[in-house]
Amino acid sequence: MRLDQAAPKQDTISTLEAFADTIVPGEKRNPDDHAVAGAVSGPGAVAAGALELLQNPATGLAESLDDFADALNGHALALADRRAHSPAPGVPPFVALSFADRTALVTALTAPGHPERDLWVSLALFSNMxxxxxxxxxxxxxxxxxxxxxxxxxxxxxxxDGLWRFPEFSYGRPLARLHPDTAPSGSLA
Structure with a gap:
């Protein structure tokens, strides 16, 4: 995040964490964790740093995170209204959804033909990444x-030394013979 860029609001953070947790679920960080649903054991996208990646200016999304969260919460309110559910007080509407409802909403938002699909797929890709x-x-x-x-x-x-070398072939055999002019470095001489 750039120094002149405002940090995301807490509602934005928890909403985006809940979205990332829907893409790659993980276990709750503590009993009061609302963003991470705890649908599986072990760490998921949130523990892996999804929010840190989304906040990186290189993603092209960092300046729009508040807008993403606001839109996602708007979709969550509409879903809750259609299902006649009252959102839980004190947490953003998407965070208040059950894991099943979060999954259903994200599935709908990323489905072919949804007008906002490209937005949500990009957010999902970075969460997965x-x-x-x-x-x-x-x-x-x-x-x-x-x-x-x-x-x-x-x-x-x-x-x-921090470098990766693979002395054995990953497929258990060479895929092709080396060119006769290949230098020990692997480059053509």
Missing amino acids: AFDTGAHLHTVEAMAAGHPGLAAMGFAAPDP
């Missing part, structure tokens, strides 16, 4: 910190 790659972190640092997504996928740790 935070878990799958730790894109907001240097990979060596993410590995050292035990990044939950990289750990869950069994991402190989780097060599002690």
